[in-house]
Amino acid sequence: MNWHLLPLSEITQLFNTTPNGIDQVTASERLNEYGKNQIEDTKKKSVFQMILSQLSDFMILILIVAAIISGIIGDVTDTIIILSIIIINAAVGFIQEYRAEKAMEALKNMAANSARVLREGKMMDIPATELVPGDVVLLEAGNIIPADVRFFETHQIKVDESALTGESNNVEKDPEELPEGNYALGDQTNMGFKGTSVTNGRGLAYVVATGMQTELGHIAKMIQTDETTTPLQKRLASFGKRLSVVILIICTIIFIIGWLRGESVLTMLITSISLAVAAIPEALPALVTIALAFGAKKLAKHNALIRKLPAVETLGSVTYICSDKTGTLTLNKMTVQEIFETSDTKHNTVFEEKNKLLHAMALNNDVLKEENGKWLGDSTEVALVQYAFDKNLNRAEIEIPFPRIAEIPFDSKRKCMTTMHQIRNSDAEIIVLTKGGVDVLFDKLNADQKMLIPEFENKVNEMAEKGYRVLGYAMKTLSALPQNLDSEEIETELTLIGFVGMIDPPREEARQAVSECKEAGIIPVMITGDHKLTAKAIAIKLGIISSEEDLVLTGSELAELTQIEFVKMVERVRVYARVNPEQKLRIITALQSKNHFVAMTGDGVNDAPALKNADIGIAMGINGTEVSKEASHMILLDDNFATIIVAVKHGRKIFDNILKFIKYIMTGNSGEIWAIFLAPFFGLPIPLLAIHILWINLVTDGLPGLALASEPSEANIMQRVPRNPKENIFSDGMAVHILWVGFLMGVVTIAMQAYAIHLANSHWQTMAFTVLCFSQLGHVMAIRSGRDSLFKIGFFSNKPMLIALLITISLQFMIIYTPFFNDIFKIQPLTLQELLLTVAVSSIIFWAVELEKLIKKVIKLKKYNS
Known part of the structure; x- marks a missing residue:
């Protein structure tokens, strides 16, 4: 209802009220009709439901199956590790879901506890929850407005509406009805809104809306939505489903081939199950959590506080940044x-x-x-x-x-x-x-x-x-x-x-940040409560508007557009002026419908719905309200747009490192599968025992893989366009790399096996096992950069990786040269000549991947020159 456009006489008729208020009987009847004047929650999940929802994730289910299989095989260590990963991930997810509900509690805390009203001409204080439409409330400096009201008497009353509208100036209220037209909340000068505060003067007003029918209530409805799924969560879910099917088929084929060749059913069953456990990258969720936590810690040093870990990765996929103007792009100082x-x-x-x-x-x-x-x-x-x-x-x-x-x-x-x-x-x-x-x-x-x-x-x-x-x-x-x-x-x-x-002048660093933003293929958009001319001038100074095709749209102009019309032009709009909360959410939704990943900044209650529904919501740490912070994924401790660009860089680096880990782990798993799959075709026995597969899975994959989280960013990380959100994690040549490098690992392993058997060397299984281990270590060093040679980025640029390699090599030597472990792993000590031979053969993988990068660079250069 457009209460601000109605004459006061019509409002009194609609609510059957007078300047002396309504009577107690009417108030009781309306309380039953309209309900209590409070912000309502949607039905809350129980703690058990929250925990259950965390355990129902597809990758978590795969890990549970892997833990059961490990238990059947008798590998207690692997079972404990997998179960620990499951518990840690479930705990992190539970905490995030639990904290998300605090946004609703913060909204509730904005409401006034009591209200002073006139009923039948008598002034009384009542609980604010018992206010009903038609009540007359008395307001003065220091009061929080308890409901949406229409003023009918004012005495220099001013209201701070910044939390709701984004306007920094206090608004002086006037009881006069407004001429016909579209008005943003900040321009409805005869209205008062629930949760805003009176800073000066006094006044009398009719209550026109209570509870969830207020503007604050509308915002509450908008933030009572499910959390958005991050790009990584989407990709990993798809990855997990496909992987489980592929693993099941491959393990079944290997089991059948081995059985047909005369291997014992028990041996092939244990080998197939071990291979299934190895092929499932159970360290992946842990790596993702560690990588995101590592990034969050670094971002905190750059004034970006991460509230929800997946936000770190989401930043790397952002294609649009919709930023508030005041204080973020500008100094917030007239x-x-x-x-x-x-x-x-x-x-x-x-x-x-x-x-x-x-x-x-x-x-x-x-x-x-x-x-x-x-x-x-x-x-x-x-x-x-x-x-x-x-x-x-x-x-x-x-x-x-x-x-x-x-x-x-x-x-x-x-x-x-x-x-x-x-x-x-x-x-x-x-x-x-x-x-x-x-x-x-x-x-x-x-x-x-x-x-x-x-x-x-x-x-x-x-x-x-x-x-x-x-x-x-x-x-x-x-x-x-x-x-x-x-x-x-x-x-x-x-x-x-x-x-x-x-x-309010633009921040100097924001101008540079906008330039970096565009260079990185991210489009910055300004959303402000300011007037059109001011917003446009600031946008031009910052470089947000750089051509005649860049549009400026006001809230009233946006209101006149149909959703189809708006979606057609949304990618050309660079500035939105005088917009309301619903419109901010509409902007986010329209961009998302065009397959963009959207970051949204904000500081007020009015920003909360857009912050919560954006792919990443960024609240202001200095001037932000508690509601906006609780609805956000990340908080800028310095309220500075330039900090977002630093965060985007970290987000891209972290996602790159996660992809490197997936490439590393899946290539190694592919190598194990190829080795076991190909051996029978060359008349060779199975090169690896179940315990060898589990050792590679636990040690060789684990430590170097986790060390990839510390890998520095690529040199061109902010000169490339954001990763296409539609692409799966195996795009851009990763799937091909996993297959051919894995195939090469398998071939090198069984070639070592065949050579040793040909020489009647009884150490053939130890040599094949060691070649596969060292091949993976060479591979992890080669994929530290996707474009530059290891010799260019330097051996010492990732010190945790060097430590991980030294530990892994030491552990491998331990099981090769310690009699106790020889018995457990059924291997024998290698001579110096045998050891050097395995190292030389395993280095083939490193040089092959380095050659792959060189070929790609030459092809790219030829395309560029042509």
């Missing part, structure tokens, strides 16, 4: 950018320095300065006073010769503020200084200056086109202070002395 003084000489003798405009800026304000030097007051007035102060005009000093003796405060109808100052060195002469909107001041000028209004308007338009907020100053002198301070009488026959152009 600053005077330009002043214009008129050529008036009438009042030149009033101030000794003859700088009338600067004196007016210093004197006409209500700003206070604390002992620590901090300015207190309205942000606009602070900017004006600061400018004058920087020009050596200190208000405290100049008020000595020009003390304030009276004032007419600012109000929304006049759009002016007037102060009157005694001139100490004159015969009781009074200076009148008026500050206000230039269009208002033009009507108050003396006859001589009214002739110059077209000239003044040209200058004002020049400033406005730069996105500046323009205020004018005018003055006159009186022989004595009038007894009746009537604004219509005093604010007339004024002389315009100048204009001031102000703006």
